[in-house]
Amino acid sequence: MATELKNLSSYDSTKIANGKGRRIGIVYAEWNEEITYALRDGAVNTLVENGVDEQDIHLASVPGSFELIFGASQMVKSGKYDAVIAIGCVIRGDTPHFDYICEGVTAGLSKLNVEYDTPVIFGLITTNNLLQAQERSGGRLGNKGDECAVTALQMIAQFK
Numbered sequence: 001m002a003t004e005l006k007n008l009s010s011y012d013s014t015k016i017a018n019g020k021g022r023r024i025g026i027v028y029a030e031w032n033e034e035i036t037y038a039l040r041d042g043a044v045n046t047l048v049e050n051g052v053d054e055q056d057i058h059l060a061s062v063p064g065s066f067e068l069i070f071g072a073s074q075m076v077k078s079g080k081y082d083a084v085i086a087i088g089c090v091i092r093g094d095t096p097h098f099d100y101i102c103e104g105v106t107a108g109l110s111k112l113n114v115e116y117d118t119p120v121i122f123g124l125i126t127t128n129n130l131l132q133a134q135e136r137s138g139g140r141l142g143n144k145g146d147e148c149a150v151t152a153l154q155m156i157a158q159f160k
């Protein structure tokens with residue numbers, strides 16, 4: 001993930017497997033849409049830059065990050081995709097909801113990775129405030145959507 005020390009948006013494209021013919025599902029949350037749309041667009045652009053045909057990228061929105069589990073699960077079970085990317089943004093608020101949602105999504109997506117043969121890429125940004133999310137969705141620390149796309153292509157090349 002993009003941190004103060006590492007910005008994976010500046011990947012070396014010569015080391016990324018070409019995505020021609022790969023089919024990618026992207027499920028993204030509408031909650032905090034300023035952030036999730038930027039992450040989604042970053043992922044799509046990076047996939048296309050690395051050879052994936054635009055018509056082989058299928059987008060599906062869900063209301064909030066908690067619904068990423070169901071959306072990703074449906075995509076995986078459809079058998080249509082070589083990889084699925086789940087994108088959301090949870091910003092810490094005044095209630096324990098942040099922890100419940102983060103833990104729920106992490107556990108749900110992890111379960112899919114163990115139980116099925118399609119890699120599910122974790123594109124959930126979890127931050128203390130909006131600025132930190134902006135910095136990681138096209139700001140100072142790159143775009144985690146780019147990183148998800150690169151990760152998806154690496155996982156497909158390695159295991160499919």
Ligand code: RBF
Nearest residue numbers: 029031063064065066067088089090091097101
């Ligand atoms: N969804 C997000 O994607 N990001 C959030 O920061 C977020 N915060 C929430 C805070 C509260 C208090 C509630 C009730 C929901 C929040 N959700 C958030 C929505 C959640 O992921 C889900 O869509 C709803 O709980 C309906 O299942």
